[in-house]
Amino acid sequence: MHRLLLSSRQTFGRVSLKTLVAPPSTFLSAPSCQLTCTKVFSSDSKFPKSSSFAARHIGPSTVDIRVMVNEVGLKSIDEIVQKAIPASIRLTDELKLDPAIGEHELLSSLKEMAAENQVWRTYIGMGYYNCFVPTVIQRNVLENPGWITQYTPYQAEISQGRLESLLNFQTMICDLTAMENANASLLDEGTAAAEAMAMCYRQNKRKSFLVDCKCHPQTIAVVQGRAELFGIKVNVVDITPDLDMHEACGILVQYPDTDGCVQTNLAQVAELAKQKKTVVCVATDLLALTLLTPPGELGADVVLGSSQRFGVPLGYGGPHAAFFAARKEFIRHMPGRMVGVTKDRHGNMAYRLALQTREQHIRRDKATSNVCTAQALLANMSAMYAVYHGPRGLQRIGQRVHNFARVLAKGAAEAGFELVNPTGLYFDTLRLRPTKPMEEIRSRAASARINLRFYDDRATIGVALDETVSEADMNDLLRVLGCKSSVAELAERLSPDEGLLASPLARQSNYLEHPVFNSYRTETAMVRFLKRLENRDLSLVHSMIPLGSCTMKLNATTELTPVSWPEFSQLHPFAPTDQAGGYRALFQQLEAQLAEITGFDAVSLQPNSGAQGEYAGLRTIMHYLDSIGQGHRKVCLIPMSAHGTNPASAHMAGMKVEPVNVTRTGSIDMRHLLDLTEKLSDKIAAIMVTYPSTYGVFDPEIREICDVVHAAGGQVYLDGANMNAQVGLCRPGDFGADVSHLNLHKTFAIPHGGGGPGMGPIGVKKHLAPFLPGHAGHDHLNHLAKLPVSAAPYGSASILPIPWAYVRMLGPDGLRRASEVAILNANYMMKRLEKYYKVEYRNEAGFCAHEFIISMNEFRKSGIQAVDVSKRLMDYGFHSPTMSWPVENSLMIEPTESESRDECDRLVDALIRIRAEIDDVVQGKLPSDDNPLKNAPHPQSMVCSSHWPHPYSRELAAFPAPFVRPENKFWPACSRIDDRYGDMHLICSCPPMSSYKAMASSTGRLQSAERARSRDSSSSGSEQSAVQEKSKQSARECRKRKKLRYQTLERTARREERAIEVLYLQLD
């Protein structure tokens, strides 16, 4: 939320008494660690604490710090900070935050806060439903650092587990929606709809988009917000087949709609749209599709929605994975990431991110979207939910929910309610018009602690059911409606000739027939499956992940624990705000913390990724400029070195990108900036700067840069991805930034989840505060006139306890210390490596910020590239640093403060050894095409093969350093991935059974595939309507296409296998 926090430096501290009197940590008072300690309570000496959180979070010990400082050639960590950060911006004051508290105290104060959230039974619907998170998934995925601390799977060879799982997600979406391609995944349903609109516009450049008035209101609002700056006119209408569509780039329909009604004319609407070359987008519900004819069979071009109710907690709005599926002709225009099947260098099937992987860096403002961090972890949870239940299980859940809805409809009718539903068809949601006074229902619901949807018309209510609803819940609901009959009695009266399954829209096609959805029924099998995938991925539980610009630091258990508490996880985002007192306190305190840390006046917690924050921030700027009569300013200055999401977000905010040169040291080229501001002066809306720069250097001219842009009438957007070098040391709001996003999933300890969740709140100066994103669905945000950027008022609210806990447990001293050590670790490693690799950028004093870049250009002549070093690092048990961004053929190393000196040394030692291996190639001791780098990574299958034709030993391949031992070896799952092959033979859903034979024989557990659903229970005896016929035919075609794809893949795989066999025979 974003009430003004102007006086936060004076007034911060809306925390409980208990937390305020918490003693400072013993770590911070340790004499050797040069931290100022505020006050030591006398009881501390008598009852010393076992340890502080800071000591657990920060890797190097005080002794290590001294050694490292020496290695860098200085005397104290303060000196390093002085060398790295320009004096003109260094913070002289302490952050005005409460002192650190310990882990157990933190948990008890969070418990107190959580107790202020009331978990009522909630039937509000609107795209958010309660569900059972299978405990086997909760414990083994959601709460398992092996799954949650991975990075986005750019390094495919050490990410095969989650890539396989994301492919399952895509397959699940394709099957349930009957579409040909699906991505993995988007931020929420609202933004998925906005992406769909943008894709429609890219298709035909028509500037109007029709949205069904029966879409979820938050979806409509997000779409309208996105359209505004694009100049697309959104018409919210009742979409019927007689609508004039010829000028619309696309239409968006909700199926079933927000009131629960299942439209029967979707096929006709789609047919008509096709004639007008208008793209048909359908927002849908996955559980409904277990019973309902899928949109793909009714002519949809794009199908989108949220996968939340497939095993992901409500979490007061998020995080959840949205899905986006489209016909194959749209595949190259789809937003977000897509996993594809390819082969490794030995011809084995493997997975990797296809097509759009890094497209923002290449296509910048022409990119299909700005989506970078999405919701990978949540997509994995949903896919696992489908694996766990299988098609039969899902169908049973769908059937149960639907039958309860039928019972409710009967009960409501008996109690005198009118069903507001033009077709009479529904899945799980009813809109009802009571004859009794609304207040009566309200008060009965409140006394039973039940939340219903009370429509704004004050005349109707909505009730949406879900898989957690029990018979007892149903009886309570019926009582609230004033129905005298019980569930059992009403159920007796259900007729098999009624309901969805008896309608022409009953689903005829099978789904989820792939073995992966039919093989893990028992928990034993499920746990082994989860473990098998987890074991294929390198995460922070194995070693450091030194990805520059990504800040892969400790995600502490105490920080993560509250995320699963029901008080945080089971609240519906549109539950009355008086039930969310705990969340309100959390938001207020977190906003105040972040405002204090950044020097801004107001904070919005709505954006749920860094790139979403960029878009939100730029939109805020555009609205502000408009309000002061400067709406004509559209140019956004973006340095060439910027992250690809910057130009992509600027484009989304309706801006025109003007690149600014950077100097050889990575700083903004002041002369070029001055030229541009002179040339474009009254067109400039903003500059986007990353600070410290993407080259890992604190630009000494940052104040001047901000001044120049301000003087030209523009605003300064600071990309806060590198905030980990600044917290407690300098504040963007002090040195000239007007707005900035923070990647809470980097600096503030939210785990990266293998590609999301994330949170990208923005901080702004006072003048921008009125233009922050609002949200009509929330008391505390609806005073803001501005449309939302996310579907939920507070984005991914349930992960916000993590940054709150991080700040509370480190306190002002610990936070500053963390930044100092992050800078120290980077400079220490740089110092050790500079004798072996060319370090690209440093400041004038020769220091970097919290990350640095080493170049591989000098080895290019010998054929060695950054990618070879990256892959070779896998053999040493490491994830590669950021590869070839922002500088081509380089590695950007960011150790973070959480890595110990030992771990930093291990990575440095690995790189030094690799340098020696490079020398062997450079000096011709090893061929340039057959050496440990070119052949890296070396998976177990390669090292253990009886064929070893290489001119170096297997031992060197697999155990290249004394610290890589059989007992701690992390084996890459496959050899080097062939990206090009994958993109040329694009397959983005699960490959056929035969590809799994190897796996099957190794576990001996693959059971025969279950049939997806029993046809007997469906509309037997009833006459097949035209729609059913069409749907059947479409399902047949879909199956045929899939079969063909599988056959092609199998043929290719067989060909490859044969070729390799021949090769081996020749070698023999």
Ligand SMILES: Cc1ncc(COP(=O)(O)O)c(C=O)c1O
């Ligand atoms: C400098 C920079 N800006 C923006 C982003 C985008 O953030 P997100 O991935 O959360 O969308 C990143 C992500 O890596 C980044 O490094």
